[in-house]
Structures are given as structure tokens and as C-alpha cells.
Amino acid sequence: MYDSGKIIIGIGIFLLFVAFPFYYTAIGKPVVKPDPRIDTPAIQAMEKKQCVESKNAMKTLHMQMLNDWRDAVVRDGQRFYVATDGKTYNMSLQNTCMHCHSNKKKFCDECHNYMAVKPYCWDCHIEPKEGA
Amino acid sequence: MMKMLVPLAAVIVLIIVSLAGVEAAGLEAVFGIVIPYLAFIIFVAGMIWRVIDWGKSPVPFRIPTTCGQQQSLPWIKQDKLENPSTCTQTFARMILEVFFFRSLFRNLKTELHDGKVVYGSDKWLWLFAIVFHYSFLVVFIRHIRFFVGDVPDVIHILEALDSFFQVGVPLVYITGLTLTAGVLFLFLRRIVIPQVRYISLPADYFPLFLIFAIAITGILMRYFTKVDVVAVKNLTMGLVTLNPQIPQGIGSIFYVHLFLVCTLFIYFPFSKLVHMGGVFLSPTRNLANNSRMERHVNPWNYPVKVHSYEEYEHEFKDKMKKAGIPVEKE
Structure with a gap:
């Protein structure tokens, strides 16, 4: 892979965005219905x-x-x-x-x-x- | 006409499938749990696969599309944004491209006037592309309130701004309307302008119809037919906390909306929509035009056996002298 450093950073940012609900809810207060x-x-x-x-x-x-x-x-x-x-x-x-x-x-x-x-x-x- | 009808039929089939699946077959668990998880995994894995695939393609030479004076002699003014030669300048150019769609801003219309070709500025595509993309972004971010327990203040501020005019109850979101308007314009553009209609394919119409259907089902749910929104959040929070459940009595239209969104996510990495990632990896945009300052060697250059004139002359010097051919070295 070329420019792998930049591409991995880019993928990392992408994952940070799409996984936001999962880790934000996991580290936050428990959800009460x-x-x-x-x-x-x-x-x-x-x-x-x-x-x-x-x-x-x-x-x-x-x-x-x-x-x-x-x-x-x-x-x-x-x-x-x-x-x-x-x-x-x-x-x-x-x-x-x-x-x-x-x-x-x-x-x-x-x-x-x-x-x-x-x-x-x-x-x-x-x-x-x-x-x- | 078929180029338009096939994707339209596809979207209608998607709607019917989800309606029938929930109403008749009672497959809430499939449409509410299995497909959303699948869609998320396919979307994320698909995007990563696409980006790595692009990363594997060698781009040995600098091929930016430039449209300004390149860096030259010190007294010739360089157009640093249109023809960047350093990393910083390229970065600035990319920012303008990603956030402000600069290349669309240069969109031209070509017309014949009295037998002469005339070029004119045509900003409509740029304007509605901006409206569409930013509306979709805001709509997307707003939906975070369904996916986190403790909604961040940023989302509250965004919602307050989006419902700024406080029309009706639930408050009308401006972006809901502008997103629909943007999609409608992008669709009308394809059918009204003959040249654009000629080059439009089913893959161009399908995302437009799909996004239109998503927007309409969302608007219907919020303002007209109504769903049990607390039950909806119970479902989405179940997905997020990996503890999926199907609350009773949500209303079928929610499952239609969700299924269309899942389709969009699954379709995303394998279609033109992947330009979301592709814009960052466009060699015609993200490269600095420094070909005159740095030597870029093609990594897969085949080792060519060279026989220079110097060597040639050395080899045949005697014969050349005999034949009276002038030689450079005595």
C-alpha cells in the first residue's frame, strides 16, 4: 500500500466517526428507559x-x-x-x-x-x- | 426512460418488501436487528476495503488537474490554490474542495449563440450540491439523538438552529425541507438538461430515488403518520448497547425508513456514493504539482538494458575511423 501512514490515519478518523454511538454510550451513563x-x-x-x-x-x-x-x-x-x-x-x-x-x-x-x-x-x- | 424506471421500481420494491415483511410476515427482528447490523458491518468493511484498494494503486507521477500559473520564476506570480506546489497549498486546495465543492463552482454551461460557442458560468449545480450535502450532513448528525443515551450539547444546539423558525409542533426542521429540495433539484437537472439526461444511468437515478424516499418517510413519520418515538429509541439503543430488542407498536413506516437507510448504507461502498471517501484520494486533487522540482521515479520501471553512444563509439572506434566517420574521443 502506498502512503499507508496517511491512509491508516484516514481510516482511523472514519472509524472514530461511525463507531461514535457505541463507545460514547459504553463510557457514558447507563441508559435508563x-x-x-x-x-x-x-x-x-x-x-x-x-x-x-x-x-x-x-x-x-x-x-x-x-x-x-x-x-x-x-x-x-x-x-x-x-x-x-x-x-x-x-x-x-x-x-x-x-x-x-x-x-x-x-x-x-x-x-x-x-x-x-x-x-x-x-x-x-x-x-x-x-x-x- | 428505462434508465429511470428500473431504479424507481427498485425503490418501490424495497418499500413493499419492508412493508410486507413487517406487516404480513412479522419479520420485525429481521428488519429491525439483523439488517441494520449487517448494513453497518458491510458499510464499514466496504469503505475500508475501498480505501485500501485505492491505496494499493500506485500513482507514480504527479497528475493534479491544475488551472492556474504553476510555480516558476520568482517574478511570475504562482496561483497557489489552483496549481499548488507544496503540501500546505495542496491541503488548502483540498479543504476548499471537500468543504466548499470548489470544482463544482467552476461548472460552465456551453451554448451556441449565432454559430459561436459561448461559455457561461452555471452555479446552480454548485448551489444545490452544497444545499443537498450540508442538509444531509445535518440530518445525519441530528439522528445521533437516537443513538446515544446522554445527548451531547452540540446536538442540542444543532437541533435548535435547525428548528430555528419554530414552525408547528414537532418543530419543522429546515434541513428536512432543504434536503428534499436538493434531491429534487439534482433529479430534475438530470431529466431537464438533455446532455445530462443522455449520460445519466440507473446508478445515477437509484441513489436519488432512494434518498428521496428516505427523506419522505422520515418527514411522514415526524409530522404526519407518527410513530412511537420512545419505542424507536428503545430499539436503536438496544442496537447500540449490543442488547437488541424489538419494542411493540412502533409502526411499519419506521421499518420502511430503516430498511431504506440500511439499503443506502449497504449500497454506499459499491457505488458512486463512495465519493465521500474518494474525494480524499483523488490523485487529480491531492497531489502537489512539483514535477519540476522533484524527480518522481516510476516504481515499476523495468530495468532497461542501455547501450549509450559513448559505449557504442568505444566499441566500434577502429571501424569508424577506418570508414572516415568522425569520432568524439580519440
């Missing part, structure tokens, strides 16, 4: 533990729903949301969502941190104060 908790007092007190929409819909679409709620409230002054099951909810992050899910750290942050997502909810809303 998220475990969002719904054991808040408000949820415990509910007879039927049911969010605004079904669990699956909430899981994949909650961000879109919050965005739609924001637009409806802030831009159109429309404050009430009729869910698929006919129940009416007050469209409010702090008064409706966070009333039940009062455990931001153990609920919201669990998955958001795992997925490295930083929603900008708390740019405007007041973040709930929780003990560590």
Missing part, C-alpha cells in the same frame, strides 16, 4: 383514569394538540375543547394538563429527556415548582 408516572393525587382520585384522548393518541399527538389548543385560545379566543368521547375540556396547559400531571419531572421530562426534546412550553408558561 423512560418511565413516565401517572401516580399523582389528582389522577389517583379519578374514577376512570382517562386523559383527554386515548393513551395512544396522547402519546403521539399531544404536542400537536397543545399547539392547536394554543392557537385556538390565544388567536381565536376559543377556550373549550370537545373530546372524541364528548366531554368538554378547558384548553389550558397549566389548569387542565398540569392539574392531573402535576409531576412534570416524573412525567413530561422522563420521555423528553430520553428523546433529547426540549419543548418550548416553559418559555411562556410558568414552570411548576417541584421538590427534587
Whole structure:
């Protein structure tokens, strides 16, 4: 092989890049799967533990729903949301969502941190104060 | 037309295969574990094999493509970037090539105007090549958030910049759109310009269709059809920690996306896409034009038996003198 020194350095850099996830995860903190908790007092007190929409819909679409709620409230002054099951909810992050899910750290942050997502909810809303 | 339809059909078949494999045959483990590992190994081994193969090819002489004044007399100004003569100058030239696609920037359009050949600057290819490659790079780097537990801050900053306009939720990534636009332009270029269409082969269309399909499935997943993204990360982290598992209920479109990406990785070292490594090993780029300063000897020169005139004259001196032929040495 010609210029083997340079070629081996090049291959080394390439391997350093492609193997990054493997060694970075191996030397870093152990990966903990998220475990969002719904054991808040408000949820415990509910007879039927049911969010605004079904669990699956909430899981994949909650961000879109919050965005739609924001637009409806802030831009159109429309404050009430009729869910698929006919129940009416007050469209409010702090008064409706966070009333039940009062455990931001153990609920919201669990998955958001795992997925490295930083929603900008708390740019405007007041973040709930929780003990560590 | 067939040159375009065959690769298009190939991509559609890939999509159907992965959809059928997951939906009908329930082969999640194959598409989620076996093929990704295979693709990674083939990609890495294939790239190393290609580079070593290139390294074995001798390049005895300096063959850089130059387009400027070479180093000459001290009062003639050298074009150090277009015609480098030292290692540093060549390095600078390579940096401009790798990061800014300098040779594409010189792309010309040739046209006939009133019977005369006219050359004009044509920067569109350069512009969209830059847009495409850098978008793909950012999209690629962004995906690291699925492959490490503790995501580095650099990735957070990159994501924040990429979703700078804060449109919709999940925030729209600018590079997702520009990557798709770049691929579309590179495809349109091949079908709109007759000369380029003439020289385009299935191997030119296939990567474009494949990357387009990857981008579209990714965009669909993020903004429209939705997948269980936590389950997706459970799967990818399982791969990274060598503890593979198949979480339930991810959604088939994820497996389509993953299978297309695996195809891209497997296809990579054996196709034109390998220019990712090849750009560094192009003798027409990475050599200094120092042929006038240094002697480059061909390593496989055959030892030629030489009989110089001096020896010849020495051998036949007497006969030459007799015949009256002038000799140099008495």
C-alpha cells in the first residue's frame, strides 16, 4: 500500500466517526428507559383514569394538540375543547394538563429527556415548582 | 426512460418488501436487528476495503488537474490554490474542495449563440450540491439523538438552529425541507438538461430515488403518520448497547425508513456514493504539482538494458575511423 501512514490515519478518523454511538454510550451513563408516572393525587382520585384522548393518541399527538389548543385560545379566543368521547375540556396547559400531571419531572421530562426534546412550553408558561 | 424506471421500481420494491415483511410476515427482528447490523458491518468493511484498494494503486507521477500559473520564476506570480506546489497549498486546495465543492463552482454551461460557442458560468449545480450535502450532513448528525443515551450539547444546539423558525409542533426542521429540495433539484437537472439526461444511468437515478424516499418517510413519520418515538429509541439503543430488542407498536413506516437507510448504507461502498471517501484520494486533487522540482521515479520501471553512444563509439572506434566517420574521443 502506498502512503499507508496517511491512509491508516484516514481510516482511523472514519472509524472514530461511525463507531461514535457505541463507545460514547459504553463510557457514558447507563441508559435508563423512560418511565413516565401517572401516580399523582389528582389522577389517583379519578374514577376512570382517562386523559383527554386515548393513551395512544396522547402519546403521539399531544404536542400537536397543545399547539392547536394554543392557537385556538390565544388567536381565536376559543377556550373549550370537545373530546372524541364528548366531554368538554378547558384548553389550558397549566389548569387542565398540569392539574392531573402535576409531576412534570416524573412525567413530561422522563420521555423528553430520553428523546433529547426540549419543548418550548416553559418559555411562556410558568414552570411548576417541584421538590427534587 | 428505462434508465429511470428500473431504479424507481427498485425503490418501490424495497418499500413493499419492508412493508410486507413487517406487516404480513412479522419479520420485525429481521428488519429491525439483523439488517441494520449487517448494513453497518458491510458499510464499514466496504469503505475500508475501498480505501485500501485505492491505496494499493500506485500513482507514480504527479497528475493534479491544475488551472492556474504553476510555480516558476520568482517574478511570475504562482496561483497557489489552483496549481499548488507544496503540501500546505495542496491541503488548502483540498479543504476548499471537500468543504466548499470548489470544482463544482467552476461548472460552465456551453451554448451556441449565432454559430459561436459561448461559455457561461452555471452555479446552480454548485448551489444545490452544497444545499443537498450540508442538509444531509445535518440530518445525519441530528439522528445521533437516537443513538446515544446522554445527548451531547452540540446536538442540542444543532437541533435548535435547525428548528430555528419554530414552525408547528414537532418543530419543522429546515434541513428536512432543504434536503428534499436538493434531491429534487439534482433529479430534475438530470431529466431537464438533455446532455445530462443522455449520460445519466440507473446508478445515477437509484441513489436519488432512494434518498428521496428516505427523506419522505422520515418527514411522514415526524409530522404526519407518527410513530412511537420512545419505542424507536428503545430499539436503536438496544442496537447500540449490543442488547437488541424489538419494542411493540412502533409502526411499519419506521421499518420502511430503516430498511431504506440500511439499503443506502449497504449500497454506499459499491457505488458512486463512495465519493465521500474518494474525494480524499483523488490523485487529480491531492497531489502537489512539483514535477519540476522533484524527480518522481516510476516504481515499476523495468530495468532497461542501455547501450549509450559513448559505449557504442568505444566499441566500434577502429571501424569508424577506418570508414572516415568522425569520432568524439580519440
